[in-house]
Amino acid sequence: MQSQVVCSGCRTLLLYPRGAPNVRCALCSTVTPVQPTGLEMDRIICGCCHTLLMYTRGATSVRCLCCQTVNLTNVNPSPAPNQVATVRCGSCQITLMYPYGAPSVKCAVCQYVTNVGSATHSQSQTVVVENPMSFDETGKLVSNVVVGVTTEKK
Template sequence: MPVPLAPYPTPSAPYTPPSNAGAQSQLVCSGCRNLLLYPVGATSVCCAVCNAVTAVPPPGTEMAQLVCGGCHTLLMYIRGATSVQCSCCHTVNLALEANQVAHVNCGNCRMLLMYQYGARSVKCAVCNFVTSVGVPTSTTEQKFNN
Protein backbone atom coordinates (compact mmCIF):
# COMPACT_ATOMS: atom_id res chain seq x y z
CA MET A 1 0.00 0.00 0.00
CA PRO A 2 1.55 3.31 -1.02
CA VAL A 3 2.19 5.93 1.66
CA PRO A 4 0.27 9.12 1.00
CA LEU A 5 2.58 12.09 0.48
CA ALA A 6 1.91 15.42 2.04
CA PRO A 7 1.24 18.09 -0.54
CA TYR A 8 4.08 20.48 -1.19
CA PRO A 9 3.43 24.04 -0.06
CA THR A 10 2.89 26.50 -2.83
CA PRO A 11 5.99 28.64 -3.14
CA SER A 12 5.40 32.23 -2.15
CA ALA A 13 6.46 35.18 -4.26
CA PRO A 14 10.25 35.52 -4.34
CA TYR A 15 11.72 37.78 -1.67
CA THR A 16 12.75 41.16 -3.01
CA PRO A 17 15.00 42.98 -0.57
CA PRO A 18 14.49 46.73 -0.15
CA SER A 19 16.62 48.86 -2.46
CA ASN A 20 18.87 49.91 0.44
CA ALA A 21 19.35 46.34 1.76
CA GLY A 22 22.99 45.84 2.54
CA ALA A 23 23.66 49.56 2.23
CA GLN A 24 26.01 50.81 4.87
CA SER A 25 27.08 54.13 6.20
CA GLN A 26 29.93 55.10 8.48
CA LEU A 27 30.65 57.21 11.52
CA VAL A 28 33.44 57.63 14.05
CA CYS A 29 33.08 55.84 17.40
CA SER A 30 32.46 58.30 20.22
CA GLY A 31 34.67 56.18 22.49
CA CYS A 32 37.80 54.98 20.70
CA ARG A 33 37.53 57.07 17.48
CA ASN A 34 37.58 54.00 15.19
CA LEU A 35 35.61 54.18 11.97
CA LEU A 36 32.38 52.18 12.33
CA LEU A 37 30.27 50.79 9.50
CA TYR A 38 26.57 50.31 10.19
CA PRO A 39 23.46 49.39 8.21
CA VAL A 40 21.45 52.30 6.87
CA GLY A 41 18.46 52.90 9.13
CA ALA A 42 20.19 52.09 12.43
CA THR A 43 19.67 54.64 15.21
CA SER A 44 22.81 53.78 17.19
CA VAL A 45 25.94 51.67 16.79
CA CYS A 46 27.80 49.68 19.44
CA CYS A 47 31.56 49.59 18.86
CA ALA A 48 33.04 46.08 18.85
CA VAL A 49 36.37 47.43 20.14
CA CYS A 50 35.37 49.58 23.14
CA ASN A 51 31.61 48.83 23.46
CA ALA A 52 30.73 52.54 23.34
CA VAL A 53 27.30 53.27 21.86
CA THR A 54 27.35 56.09 19.30
CA ALA A 55 24.12 57.75 18.15
CA VAL A 56 23.55 57.87 14.39
CA PRO A 57 22.70 61.33 13.03
CA PRO A 58 19.15 61.69 11.67
CA PRO A 59 18.61 60.64 8.03
CA GLY A 60 19.42 63.39 5.58
CA THR A 61 22.10 64.92 7.81
CA GLU A 62 25.16 65.51 5.66
CA MET A 63 28.39 64.62 7.38
CA ALA A 64 31.91 65.76 6.63
CA GLN A 65 35.26 64.72 8.00
CA LEU A 66 38.65 66.22 8.71
CA VAL A 67 41.90 65.20 10.33
CA CYS A 68 42.62 66.87 13.68
CA GLY A 69 45.55 69.26 13.47
CA GLY A 70 46.61 68.35 17.01
CA CYS A 71 46.62 64.54 17.11
CA HIS A 72 45.79 63.50 13.50
CA THR A 73 42.60 61.67 14.54
CA LEU A 74 39.84 61.43 11.93
CA LEU A 75 36.93 63.63 13.03
CA MET A 76 33.41 63.51 11.61
CA TYR A 77 31.03 66.42 11.99
CA ILE A 78 27.78 67.79 10.61
CA ARG A 79 28.46 69.60 7.35
CA GLY A 80 28.19 73.35 7.76
CA ALA A 81 29.86 73.52 11.19
CA THR A 82 32.52 76.23 11.39
CA SER A 83 34.72 74.48 13.98
CA VAL A 84 35.12 70.99 15.41
CA GLN A 85 36.64 70.20 18.81
CA CYS A 86 38.61 66.96 18.95
CA SER A 87 37.41 64.67 21.73
CA CYS A 88 40.89 63.16 22.07
CA CYS A 89 43.19 66.20 22.40
CA HIS A 90 40.55 68.97 22.67
CA THR A 91 42.08 70.95 19.77
CA VAL A 92 39.52 73.21 18.11
CA ASN A 93 39.81 72.64 14.35
CA LEU A 94 38.57 75.08 11.74
CA ALA A 95 36.04 73.31 9.49
CA LEU A 96 36.02 74.86 6.04
CA GLU A 97 33.86 74.02 3.06
CA ALA A 98 35.63 72.55 0.03
CA ASN A 99 35.41 75.83 -1.87
CA GLN A 100 37.19 77.73 0.93
CA VAL A 101 40.34 75.64 0.98
CA ALA A 102 43.28 74.85 -1.27
CA HIS A 103 45.93 72.16 -1.26
CA VAL A 104 49.70 72.20 -1.61
CA ASN A 105 52.43 69.62 -1.03
CA CYS A 106 54.78 70.33 1.88
CA GLY A 107 58.05 71.78 0.61
CA ASN A 108 59.98 69.37 2.84
CA CYS A 109 58.20 66.01 3.26
CA ARG A 110 55.73 66.30 0.30
CA MET A 111 52.70 65.62 2.58
CA LEU A 112 49.50 67.00 1.02
CA LEU A 113 48.49 70.06 3.06
CA MET A 114 45.17 71.87 3.14
CA TYR A 115 44.98 75.60 3.82
CA GLN A 116 42.50 78.45 3.69
CA TYR A 117 42.42 80.51 0.51
CA GLY A 118 44.32 83.74 0.97
CA ALA A 119 46.95 82.28 3.31
CA ARG A 120 50.54 83.17 2.43
CA SER A 121 52.04 80.06 4.00
CA VAL A 122 51.07 76.80 5.66
CA LYS A 123 52.92 74.87 8.38
CA CYS A 124 53.13 71.10 7.99
CA ALA A 125 51.77 69.25 11.01
CA VAL A 126 54.08 66.31 10.27
CA CYS A 127 57.52 67.92 9.89
CA ASN A 128 56.76 71.55 10.96
CA PHE A 129 58.17 72.95 7.71
CA VAL A 130 56.55 76.21 6.58
CA THR A 131 55.63 76.15 2.88
CA SER A 132 54.99 79.45 1.13
CA VAL A 133 51.77 79.49 -0.89
CA GLY A 134 51.48 83.22 -1.66
CA VAL A 135 52.60 83.37 -5.30
CA PRO A 136 53.31 86.82 -6.77
CA THR A 137 50.88 87.85 -9.50
CA SER A 138 53.57 88.72 -12.07
CA THR A 139 57.26 88.24 -12.76
CA THR A 140 57.79 92.01 -12.43
CA GLU A 141 56.39 91.95 -8.90
CA GLN A 142 58.63 88.98 -8.10
CA LYS A 143 61.74 90.87 -9.36
CA PHE A 144 60.99 93.94 -7.23
CA ASN A 145 60.34 91.89 -4.11
CA ASN A 146 63.67 90.01 -4.22
Protein backbone atom coordinates in the same frame (compact mmCIF):
# COMPACT_ATOMS: atom_id res chain seq x y z
CA MET B 1 23.55 51.45 1.74
CA GLN B 2 26.01 51.93 4.54
CA SER B 3 26.88 55.00 6.59
CA GLN B 4 29.79 55.81 8.86
CA VAL B 5 30.09 56.97 12.47
CA VAL B 6 33.02 57.34 14.86
CA CYS B 7 32.87 55.08 17.94
CA SER B 8 32.32 57.21 21.04
CA GLY B 9 34.54 54.83 23.03
CA CYS B 10 37.69 54.06 21.02
CA ARG B 11 37.29 56.59 18.12
CA THR B 12 37.32 53.83 15.47
CA LEU B 13 35.41 54.47 12.24
CA LEU B 14 32.35 52.19 12.17
CA LEU B 15 30.23 51.20 9.16
CA TYR B 16 26.53 50.52 9.73
CA PRO B 17 23.36 50.06 7.66
CA ARG B 18 21.38 53.27 7.14
CA GLY B 19 18.42 53.63 9.45
CA ALA B 20 20.05 51.95 12.46
CA PRO B 21 19.45 53.96 15.68
CA ASN B 22 22.81 52.98 17.21
CA VAL B 23 25.91 50.88 16.54
CA ARG B 24 27.92 48.58 18.85
CA CYS B 25 31.69 48.69 18.31
CA ALA B 26 33.27 45.27 17.73
CA LEU B 27 36.54 46.42 19.35
CA CYS B 28 35.40 48.05 22.62
CA SER B 29 31.65 47.09 22.74
CA THR B 30 30.60 50.74 23.22
CA VAL B 31 27.15 51.57 21.85
CA THR B 32 27.28 54.77 19.80
CA PRO B 33 24.02 56.58 18.94
CA VAL B 34 23.60 57.45 15.27
CA GLN B 35 22.66 60.96 14.12
CA PRO B 36 19.30 61.37 12.35
CA THR B 37 19.62 60.61 8.63
CA GLY B 38 18.59 64.16 7.67
CA LEU B 39 22.02 65.50 8.70
CA GLU B 40 24.83 65.14 6.20
CA MET B 41 27.99 64.25 8.11
CA ASP B 42 31.61 64.60 7.08
CA ARG B 43 34.91 63.78 8.74
CA ILE B 44 38.30 65.40 9.25
CA ILE B 45 41.55 64.39 10.94
CA CYS B 46 42.61 66.75 13.76
CA GLY B 47 45.72 68.61 12.68
CA CYS B 48 47.20 68.48 16.18
CA CYS B 49 46.50 65.03 17.71
CA HIS B 50 45.37 63.19 14.52
CA THR B 51 42.02 62.06 15.99
CA LEU B 52 39.25 61.35 13.49
CA LEU B 53 36.49 63.96 13.96
CA MET B 54 32.92 63.84 12.62
CA TYR B 55 31.02 67.06 11.92
CA THR B 56 27.88 68.30 10.19
CA ARG B 57 28.62 69.06 6.55
CA GLY B 58 28.79 72.82 5.96
CA ALA B 59 30.50 73.65 9.27
CA THR B 60 33.50 75.95 8.89
CA SER B 61 35.42 74.68 11.93
CA VAL B 62 35.45 71.68 14.27
CA ARG B 63 36.77 71.65 17.84
CA CYS B 64 38.61 68.45 18.81
CA LEU B 65 37.36 67.03 22.10
CA CYS B 66 40.72 65.36 22.80
CA CYS B 67 43.16 68.29 22.45
CA GLN B 68 40.73 71.25 22.11
CA THR B 69 42.27 72.37 18.78
CA VAL B 70 39.88 74.25 16.48
CA ASN B 71 40.28 72.66 13.03
CA LEU B 72 39.27 74.43 9.82
CA THR B 73 37.12 72.40 7.46
CA ASN B 74 37.46 72.58 3.71
CA VAL B 75 34.05 74.14 2.87
CA ASN B 76 35.53 76.16 0.00
CA PRO B 77 38.64 74.26 -1.07
CA SER B 78 41.69 76.47 -1.52
CA PRO B 79 44.44 75.81 -4.07
CA ALA B 80 46.77 74.38 -1.37
CA PRO B 81 44.61 72.78 1.35
CA ASN B 82 47.53 70.97 3.01
CA GLN B 83 49.40 74.15 3.92
CA VAL B 84 48.09 74.91 7.40
CA ALA B 85 49.82 76.15 10.53
CA THR B 86 48.90 76.30 14.21
CA VAL B 87 49.06 79.09 16.78
CA ARG B 88 47.82 79.57 20.36
CA CYS B 89 44.92 82.01 20.78
CA GLY B 90 46.19 85.23 22.34
CA SER B 91 43.27 85.26 24.76
CA CYS B 92 42.12 81.75 25.74
CA GLN B 93 45.31 79.84 24.72
CA ILE B 94 43.44 77.21 22.67
CA THR B 95 45.37 75.83 19.68
CA LEU B 96 44.04 77.23 16.39
CA MET B 97 44.65 76.01 12.84
CA TYR B 98 44.80 78.53 10.01
CA PRO B 99 45.85 78.65 6.34
CA TYR B 100 49.62 79.15 6.12
CA GLY B 101 50.50 82.75 5.29
CA ALA B 102 47.39 84.32 6.84
CA PRO B 103 48.17 87.53 8.78
CA SER B 104 45.72 86.72 11.60
CA VAL B 105 43.23 84.12 12.82
CA LYS B 106 39.97 84.61 14.72
CA CYS B 107 39.30 82.19 17.58
CA ALA B 108 35.98 80.36 17.16
CA VAL B 109 35.71 79.95 20.94
CA CYS B 110 36.35 83.47 22.34
CA GLN B 111 36.30 85.51 19.07
CA TYR B 112 39.76 87.02 19.80
CA VAL B 113 41.86 87.87 16.72
CA THR B 114 45.46 86.67 17.04
CA ASN B 115 48.10 88.16 14.73
CA VAL B 116 50.29 85.40 13.33
CA GLY B 117 52.37 87.28 10.77
CA SER B 118 54.75 88.94 13.22
CA ALA B 119 55.14 85.87 15.44
CA THR B 120 56.37 83.65 12.61
CA HIS B 121 58.72 86.20 11.01
CA SER B 122 60.99 87.20 13.89
CA GLN B 123 61.89 83.97 15.62
CA SER B 124 65.43 83.67 16.90
CA GLN B 125 67.14 80.43 17.71
CA THR B 126 70.17 79.84 19.93
CA VAL B 127 72.27 76.73 19.36
CA VAL B 128 74.85 75.54 21.89
CA VAL B 129 77.18 72.72 20.80
CA GLU B 130 79.37 71.14 23.47
CA ASN B 131 81.97 68.80 22.03
CA PRO B 132 83.97 66.35 24.17
CA MET B 133 86.88 67.85 26.10
CA SER B 134 90.26 67.69 24.38
CA PHE B 135 93.91 68.55 25.04
CA ASP B 136 95.47 71.77 23.76
CA GLU B 137 99.04 72.07 22.42
CA THR B 138 100.50 72.34 25.97
CA GLY B 139 98.69 69.22 27.16
CA LYS B 140 95.98 70.95 29.22
CA LEU B 141 92.43 69.58 29.20
CA VAL B 142 90.09 72.18 27.63
CA SER B 143 86.37 72.28 26.94
CA ASN B 144 85.01 72.76 23.42
CA VAL B 145 81.82 74.87 23.38
CA VAL B 146 80.38 76.71 20.38
CA VAL B 147 77.40 79.10 20.59
CA GLY B 148 75.42 80.29 17.58
CA VAL B 149 72.42 82.63 17.30
CA THR B 150 70.27 83.07 14.21
CA THR B 151 67.24 85.17 13.37
CA GLU B 152 65.45 83.56 10.47
CA LYS B 153 63.35 85.88 8.33
CA LYS B 154 60.86 84.41 5.90
